[in-house]
Amino acid sequence: MRLLDRYVLRYFLQAYSYCIAGFISIWFIFDISDNLSTFLDERVSRALIAKYYLTQAPQILVILLPVALLLALLFCLGRMSRSNEIVSMLTAGVSLPRLVAPLLVVGLLTTVASMVLNYSLAPHAEYARKKLLEDPKSRRQQVGLVAQIFRNRTDNRTWFIQQFKPGENLLRNVHIVQQDANDNIVTNYIATSVLYHPETKAWELQLVKVVHYDATGNITKAAVSESLMMADWSETPFRLSSANVRAEYLSVPELRDYLNFNSDFPETLLAPFATHLQYRLALPWTCLVIAFIATSLGVGYSRRGVLSSVAAAIMIVFVMNFVTHFFLALGEGARIPDWAAAWTPNIVFGALGLVLLYYRATNREPPRLNLFGEGRVLAR
DSSP states (O other): OOHHHHHHHHHHHHHHHHHHHHHHHHHHHHHHHHHHHHHHHTTOOHHHHHHHHHHHHHHHHHHHHHHHHHHHHHHHHHHHHHTTHHHHHHHTTOOHHHHHHHHHHHHHHHHHHHHHHHHTTGGGHHHHHIIIIIOHHHHTTOTTOEEEEEEETTTTEEEEEEEEOTTOSEEEEEEEEEEOTTSOEEEEEEEEEEEEETTTTEEEEEEEEEEEEOTTSOEEEEEEEEEEEEOSOOOOHHHHHGGGOOGGGOOHHHHHHHHHHTTTSOHHHHHHHHHHHHHHHHGGGHHHHHHHHHHHHHOOSSSTTHHHHHHHHHHHHHHHHHHHHHHHHHHHTTSSOHHHHHHHHHHHHHHHHHHHHHHHHTTOOOBOOOSSSSOSBOOO
């Protein structure tokens, strides 16, 4: 690594670490203030409090990393511009792309880190919050037992489950209705409990009554069995539990499983899940887009107009955030394709950042909004 790279990175990483630590501290202070009464009233253990904040950290980092990256880049480059260090480096023969290259590498590394956090850990943070804090009394009484109805349109099978704890393989008081292609009931399975064996992908119906019907709905046969194995059923516990989950609470593998298992659902029901799958993959790249925008607008060739460039960069990022959520809402409503809803803001603003960086690197001034009455071009 060249001496110049180490010098630029030292400036930037110091500001970057301060921004991350400051934002996390502010969030922690506000969160502990909101939840302190709950912790004390319900006598939540210290181990559970630590678990709660560990589960929340990935989601908070995914939200804070782009903002911290933006502010750190603007501070670092703005400080170097005001002291004419950037002009000196350019005069010495260092091109602007080479100057900001280590900062863009950090932006790429931040993208990778955000991608890792957003793959599985961050989506589960809100669900973990509900499980750990919102109903502590019920938590001590085995929260999570829910009534569930699931319709398998592919196999014409409907499940009515009285007690089912998501994440476990045991279902209690289950009624399963098997129908034919004409929606006529063929078989009823009424079981005290149903156990899923993941190693064989088979269902074991325990203390089950099986009732068969003819085409006119008359009972043709009824039998009671201690145990009945069903090896050809395609349902899994996750598929059964995902019938009424929210897309924003699912990780990337879970979203893929949901779309795969429930491909027979109407398009309007699948749209939020398909959109959030693409959004999970697209969101981390916001960090790299912000890096392009901040490096292009954070560099100034004189002290004049630095504030205007910083304000323009912050405004562009806020507009990008609004457009991202707007397109996300369109995708969830099946108004536009899921890939367009997730990736269009990154493509548009990423291209804008590259264009701005090109203008800055070639010492050409693109048009700008005259925010502070300092002229008609970007700050020099």
